[in-house]
Amino acid sequence: MVPTNYYLILSAVLFGLGIVAFVFKRNIITLFMAIELMLNAVNLAFVAFSQSLGKLEGEVFVLFVIIVAAAEAAVGLGIIILTARNRRSLNVERVDLLKL
Amino acid sequence: MTGPIFIFLVLAAVAIAGAVSLILHRHPIHSALSLIVVMVALAGLYLLMGAEFVAAVQLIVYGGAIMVLFVFVIMLLNAGEEERTNFSTLATYGGVPLALGVAGLIAAALSRAGTETLPAAAQGGAVSSTRSLSMLLFSEFVYPFELTSFLILVAILGAIVLAQREN
Numbered sequence: 296m297v298p299t300n301y302y303l304i305l306s307a308v309l310f311g312l313g314i315v316a317f318v319f320k321r322n323i324i325t326l327f328m329a330i331e332l333m334l335n336a337v338n339l340a341f342v343a344f345s346q347s348l349g350k351l352e353g354e355v356f357v358l359f360v361i362i363v364a365a366a367e368a369a370v371g372l373g374i375i376i377l378t379a380r381n382r383r384s385l386n387v388e389r390v391d392l393l394k395l
Numbered sequence: 396m397t398g399p400i401f402i403f404l405v406l407a408a409v410a411i412a413g414a415v416s417l418i419l420h421r422h423p424i425h426s427a428l429s430l431i432v433v434m435v436a437l438a439g440l441y442l443l444m445g446a447e448f449v450a451a452v453q454l455i456v457y458g459g460a461i462m463v464l465f466v467f468v469i470m471l472l473n474a475g476e477e478e479r480t481n482f483s484t485l486a487t488y489g490g491v492p493l494a495l496g497v498a499g500l501i502a503a504a505l506s507r508a509g510t511e512t513l514p515a516a517a518q519g520g521a522v523s524s525t526r527s528l529s530m531l532l533f534s535e536f537v538y539p540f541e542l543t544s545f546l547i548l549v550a551i552l553g554a555i556v557l558a559q560r561e562n
Contacts, residue, residue, distance in 0.1 A: 318490030366550035373557030
């Protein structure tokens with residue numbers, strides 16, 4: 296069988312790539328996708344631990360994470376539509392109303 | 396090399412390639428399609444671990460519903476290519492060390508735990524039957540489960556209120 300460490304390393308790599316995408320991308324929709332990527336990486340670690348420890352609670356948590364991600368996507372994309380309508384741009388650097 | 400490890404390596408390579416292509420592509424629709432590749436590869440990994448139900452939910456909810464929502468919004472807003480801007484100082488001096496730091500931290504923790512390896516994953520669905528998962532979900536976790544339905548309700552209301560045009 297595949298050692299659990301392999302899954303954890305893959306999860307860490309995907310999470311790191313998610314951070315890189317979040318920091319370097321400019322498009323607000325892509326930033327949102329980077330968050331989804333990080334959530335997926337965490338889900339992978341959850342399932343790997345759940346299988347390795349023989350406890351199913353990890354998979355229940357994954358289901359909850361997916362539900363919360365769905366709710367987050369609905370609200371977040373609503374906010375994105377609103378921002379795009381008001382600012383006429385999807386570039387996060389143009390969303391600077393709170394900047395001094 | 397045994398079969399499962401080979402399958403794992405292929406799926407892991409697909410997932411990482413998808414994540415890298417998410418970063419490299421400038422058009423959001425290409426990034427969205429790359430993210431779908433990552434999610435399908437992860438669903439394959441869940442299957443490999445014997446978590447069939449999670450794999451199915453991953454495909455249907457993530458790969459299906461959420462990503463369709465993303466693609467829909469990209470098309471609705473007619474999102475074009477990302478504008479090229481100079482990297483902010485925060486990205487250069489904060490982001491890169493942050494990403495490297497997190498990766499290094501996890502790598503250090505893993506290498507230290509490497510000697511006492513965790514028990515090998517998955518006896519092919521022995522632990523993870525969908526039946527016992529649902530028993531757990533509807534007995535021990537029934538209150539959080541009911542709370543999530545409330546959360547979804549609030550999210551729907553929020554999305555409607557946010558997206559409606561003001562008169």
